[in-house]
Amino acid sequence: xxxxxxxxxxxxxxxxxxxxxxxxxxxxxxxxxxxxxxxxxxxxxxxxxxxxxxxxxxxxxxxxxxxxxxxxxxxxxxxxxxxxxxxxxxxxxxxxxxxxxxxxxxxxxxxxxxxxxxxxxxxxxxxxxxxxxxxxxxxxxxxxxxxxxxxxxxxxxxxxxxxxxxxxxxxxxxxxxxxxxxxxxxxxxxxxxxxxxxxxxxxxxxxxxxxxxxxxxxxxxxxxxxxxxxxxxxxxxxxxxxxxxxxxxxxxxxxxxxxxxxxxxxxxxxxxxxxxxxxxxxxxxxxxxxxxxxxxxxxxxxxxxxxxxx
Amino acid sequence: xxxxxxxxxxxxxxxxxxxxxxxxxxxxxxxxxxxxxxxxxxxxxxxxxxxxxxxxxxxxxxxxxxxxxxxxxxxxxxxxxxxxxxxxxxxxxxxxxxxxxxxxxxxxxxxxxxxxxxxxxxxxxxxxxxxxxxxxxxxxxxxxxxxxxxxxxxxxxxxxxxxxxxxxxxxxxxxxxxxxxxxxxxxxxxxxxxxxxxxxxxxxxxxxxxxxxxxxxxxxxxxxxxxxxxxxxxxxxxxxxxxxxxxx
Ligand SMILES: Cc1cc2nc3c(=O)[nH]c(=O)nc-3n(C[C@H](O)[C@H](O)[C@H](O)COP(=O)(O)OP(=O)(O)OC[C@H]3O[C@@H](n4cnc5c(N)ncnc54)[C@H](O)[C@@H]3O)c2cc1C
Ligand SMILES: Nc1ncnc2c1ncn2[C@@H]1O[C@H](COP(=O)(O)O)[C@@H](O)[C@H]1O
Numbered sequence: 001x002x003x004x005x006x007x008x009x010x011x012x013x014x015x016x017x018x019x020x021x022x023x024x025x026x027x028x029x030x031x032x033x034x035x036x037x038x039x040x041x042x043x044x045x046x047x048x049x050x051x052x053x054x055x056x057x058x059x060x061x062x063x064x065x066x067x068x069x070x071x072x073x074x075x076x077x078x079x080x081x082x083x084x085x086x087x088x089x090x091x092x093x094x095x096x097x098x099x100x101x102x103x104x105x106x107x108x109x110x111x112x113x114x115x116x117x118x119x120x121x122x123x124x125x126x127x128x129x130x131x132x133x134x135x136x137x138x139x140x141x142x143x144x145x146x147x148x149x150x151x152x153x154x155x156x157x158x159x160x161x162x163x164x165x166x167x168x169x170x171x172x173x174x175x176x177x178x179x180x181x182x183x184x185x186x187x188x189x190x191x192x193x194x195x196x197x198x199x200x201x202x203x204x205x206x207x208x209x210x211x212x213x214x215x216x217x218x219x220x221x222x223x224x225x226x227x228x229x230x231x232x233x234x235x236x237x238x239x240x241x242x243x244x245x246x247x248x249x250x251x252x253x254x255x256x257x258x259x260x261x262x263x264x265x266x267x268x269x270x271x272x273x274x275x276x277x278x279x280x281x282x283x284x285x286x287x288x289x290x291x292x293x294x295x296x297x298x299x300x301x302x303x304x305x306x307x308x309x310x
Numbered sequence: 311x312x313x314x315x316x317x318x319x320x321x322x323x324x325x326x327x328x329x330x331x332x333x334x335x336x337x338x339x340x341x342x343x344x345x346x347x348x349x350x351x352x353x354x355x356x357x358x359x360x361x362x363x364x365x366x367x368x369x370x371x372x373x374x375x376x377x378x379x380x381x382x383x384x385x386x387x388x389x390x391x392x393x394x395x396x397x398x399x400x401x402x403x404x405x406x407x408x409x410x411x412x413x414x415x416x417x418x419x420x421x422x423x424x425x426x427x428x429x430x431x432x433x434x435x436x437x438x439x440x441x442x443x444x445x446x447x448x449x450x451x452x453x454x455x456x457x458x459x460x461x462x463x464x465x466x467x468x469x470x471x472x473x474x475x476x477x478x479x480x481x482x483x484x485x486x487x488x489x490x491x492x493x494x495x496x497x498x499x500x501x502x503x504x505x506x507x508x509x510x511x512x513x514x515x516x517x518x519x520x521x522x523x524x525x526x527x528x529x530x531x532x533x534x535x536x537x538x539x540x541x542x543x544x545x546x547x548x549x550x551x552x553x554x555x556x557x558x
Pocket of ligand 2: 316317318319346348349352371372373374402404407424425426427428429430432433434435436437438
């Protein structure tokens, strides 16, 4: 089987999310990558070094600069003339593009796969991860999004794939990119790849309190910062901090949930973490049912003390 | 402009789903069902556009069992003008849902279709994007802000890095994220009024769409359960544990 993997990037560098998808694709067969963007040859050169990659398709066109699905999908559909499976990370970009490709190919997409069980058989979470379905595709071609935390990352070095320039129809004229407000991460590790994640919930009261209690602990641990939906909705932190069924999926070595009750929608995004630590003043909070270490305490006392003693 | 809002009847988000012991699926017998939360947000957004004079009519549509009528009545009670039920007892996959919605849209000619970004049962996050593809229309997924501006719509999208704004030519497909709005509750008088609003009944065959599944579900199982661990007495004990584990 020949697979085509969507490379996620910002036109300058490749995102880590792609490496887990390469691993998933390699279970199916030969791995080709697609780098579509504008002025992104450096990304293609980086992609060509990924271990196990057979070929990199480079589509360099102003119309692909911002990964607009309307422009990208026809390009992928063309390339699928000689590939059997299209795989993208289950990021917002992957989730935006892949179903558009699937529909154009008349294929039912398999979303957010956790494992490859056979050529056409995969597992995926349903009902906020409260059930795991094993599904077999009957379509001729496959369109798949991959949960990054479920696959090891392929080596970023070691490959020497050839880069082939490809072109597509370019601008569909249906949509245009206006702008973005992309949060500057600063020195803090990115949420989905951090080894340790400290998350805060509704109990943090407001943006200042969140900053004052969560950030020093995170910085001391070199941790990424996440939040519950309630904390995001209330404006303590931006939307890209949300962990959960409908936010980001994380599986760090250590996840510290502070003032988070543990609703199923939140657990869906973090319960594959290696060690879960919870600080909550309610000893019956559902988060304690999944926590390896629980501390029943008022966070406003416990968190500064913890930060201090580490 | 007319707005089409697809709404799905799903397990209520407060219910913890139970997997059937024979591995055939999730047990939905006697379980509370509700409108998919993202679809409530979609209905609310359509109503706000109508209230702002940007839309004239809101048509809610659901593909599902006879009971999905209740979901449509909820949409009508919130403020949709009429509803279409496309009745089937089969599980219809996003691709087939998108094909049916395309046929409905061809008949209704809406200026916008607003869907939820994700159904909380199958967690597919596909239908809106597929519909946009099949119709050859632009898509504004994971919307946290929707502004109509002449014959275009600006959609602010919740993306992994933050927010992004795109401009789409109408007609367009939009899918909702959590921060788009806070859906209203239907008032009792509106619930009564909704009973008299028109609700058409159709079948997938009326639209000539083959709903045979493309994915075979071989098995549905419980995820590995996490064992609850220990509770520690105080911060010192927590610090000691963290040191044991080599975290610090
Ligand atoms: C469609 C849909 C999608 C959703 N998606 C997500 C998602 O992706 N991610 C997500 O997180 N949620 C999601 N939710 C929301 C979810 O259902 C919960 O409402 C949310 O997770 C609750 O956030 P919380 O735990 O911060 O708040 P709460 O449930 O209010 O919990 C606050 C906790 O803080 C504790 N507390 C209060 N004061 C203190 C103190 N001083 N010290 C210590 N502890 C204290 C309380 O005991 C309580 O347990 C979704 C909901 C819906 C309907
Ligand atoms: N059976 C259905 N009836 C009506 N709308 C649906 C149906 N299935 C999916 N949708 C719409 O598509 C959105 C995304 O669903 P999904 O792609 O299944 O995650 C939902 O939020 C609904 O707006």
